[in-house]
Amino acid sequence: MSTLNNKVILVTGASRGIGASVAKELAKGGAKLIVNYAGGKAEAEKTVEEIKAAGGDAIALQADVSKSADVSRLFDEAIAHYGRIDVLVNNAGIMITKLLKDTTDEEFTQQFDVNVRGTFNTLREAATKLADKGTIINFSSSTTRLMLPGYGTYVATKGAVEQMTRVFAKEMGARGITVNAVLPGPVNTELFTQGKSAELISRLASLNAFNRIGEPDDIAKVVVFLAGDEAKWISGQTIGINGAMA
Numbered sequence: 001m002s003t004l005n006n007k008v009i010l011v012t013g014a015s016r017g018i019g020a021s022v023a024k025e026l027a028k029g030g031a032k033l034i035v036n037y038a039g040g041k042a043e044a045e046k047t048v049e050e051i052k053a054a055g056g057d058a059i060a061l062q063a064d065v066s067k068s069a070d071v072s073r074l075f076d077e078a079i080a081h082y083g084r085i086d087v088l089v090n091n092a093g094i095m096i097t098k099l100l101k102d103t104t105d106e107e108f109t110q111q112f113d114v115n116v117r118g119t120f121n122t123l124r125e126a127a128t129k130l131a132d133k134g135t136i137i138n139f140s141s142s143t144t145r146l147m148l149p150g151y152g153t154y155v156a157t158k159g160a161v162e163q164m165t166r167v168f169a170k171e172m173g174a175r176g177i178t179v180n181a182v183l184p185g186p187v188n189t190e191l192f193t194q195g196k197s198a199e200l201i202s203r204l205a206s207l208n209a210f211n212r213i214g215e216p217d218d219i220a221k222v223v224v225f226l227a228g229d230e231a232k233w234i235s236g237q238t239i240g241i242n243g244a245m246a
């Protein structure tokens with residue numbers, strides 16, 4: 001039997017992209033899913049319907065992770081519904097790629113609010129509300145290992161996520177909670193493909209060993225492993241999922 005069976009798992013930003021794929025893969029393993037979304041209600045409900053149609057259990061809960069009151073309510077509503085949360089997957093994130101000199105104050109703040117403050121907000125709630133022996137999986141990006149022009153502020157936000165991961169892993173060990181970050185390479189979602197030419201996508205694909213862009217499933221399968229009991233000796237780590245890109 002899967003070690004995910006009956007675990008209650010909160011995935012932030014699970015209305016589409018990698019988060020939706022992660023939620024569906026975890027549900028296949030028998031977990032009960034909280035599908036969080038910010039604005040994509042219809043897409044989040046579609047993710048829930050797909051999980052239920054496959055025999056799983058899930059609910060959709062709205063919360064903007066950049067707002068601490070929303071995140072506190074999200075944890076309380078999830079616990080009221082399922083009784084506890086065992087695993088937190090901090091997937092919600094945004095990316096704005098621009099040369100640093102062209103990045104506006106608003107674009108800087110927006111990315112830090114969602115990617116850094118959003119992760120901070122959920123970690124702070126998890127510190128007291130996640131179940132003992134729980135698991136936290138944060139989302140960074142393989143771009144923190146590259147020096148790609150245009151990614152200055154985005155990698156700054158993900159670098160902050162990686163540092164919080166390392167420290168929080170030490171802070172949460174006493175309760176048996178593991179904390180890791182995954183670092184996907186380019187993945188075929190709106191966040192990555194939007195605004196990029198086919199030529200640029202193929203050039204970025206050529207930076208890994210397999211000459212293809214990752215699919216959401218490639219990431220989801222690693223998250224499933226990290227969420228299970230077999231991964232309990234892995235903590236405080238930043239794990240690349242990028243086909244040898246970096």
Ligand code: NDP
Binds near residue numbers: 013017139183187188
């Ligand atoms: P998408 O843009 O496809 O999906 C983003 C998800 O995050 C949506 O479900 C969206 O929900 C949600 N979201 C955005 N802002 C908020 C918010 N303030 N509160 C709650 N949810 C929010 O992105 P990906 O699936 O590609 O990315 C997922 C994660 O993976 C991100 O952290 C990203 O940085 C990281 N990543 C992605 C890579 C890629 O190439 N795709 C590579 C490396 C890392 P809604 O629609 O409801 O707003």
